[in-house]
Amino acid sequence: MVLSEAEALARLEALRRQRDAIERQIADLLLYLELGRRLGGPAAPAPDERVDAPAPIPVPQPASQPVQAPASAPPAPPAAERAKPPAPALVAPDKGEAALSETVLARRYGRAVIEAALAVLEEAGRPLHASEILARITEQGFSLPGQDPVAALNTRLWKRSGPGGPLKRLGEAVYAPADAEEG
DSSP states (O other): OOOOHHHHHHHHHHHHHHHHHHHHHHHHHHHHHHHHHHTTOSOOOOTTSOOOOOOOOOOOOSOSSOOOOOTTSOOOOOHHHHOOOOOOOOSOOOGGGGGOOHHHHHHHHHHHHHHHHHHHHHHHTSOEEHHHHHHHHHHTTOOOOSSOHHHHHHHHHHHTSSTTSSEEEEETTEEEEGGGSOO
């Protein structure tokens, strides 16, 4: 059977949505792996070691008709341009995680930065200035955007140093874990 132009365009749009969802899942898994490596989680397997991959996610097929690209469709980009090196998928994402936005991923990274800062403060056993904290978490692989990363980190730490927060602000850009000063 031959698809009409409208059917072919609809199928093409459906495939693009599926591709976008898969790319978001890949980005989420890459973020998890990167954060795990930065926080010193279990070591990733060597490239020559094989990890049993989870079962592939079934792609729904709306019709049993063979799909043919319309003649006016642009050619697919070469594999080198569209594919990043695949990382082994250790955990299959939930259905809710398939549609994670960049905002959600940025928030998760921000929480990981705060957790790393808390770990640095607890390891040091004393209050630290934001610049000292930044130097230590940078060694772990974290980075902060902007022209002044110390100011960016100070703002994040300050926002988490309020009542009930995990941090206590002791001076200008000087922080300690909230429970360190109690007692």
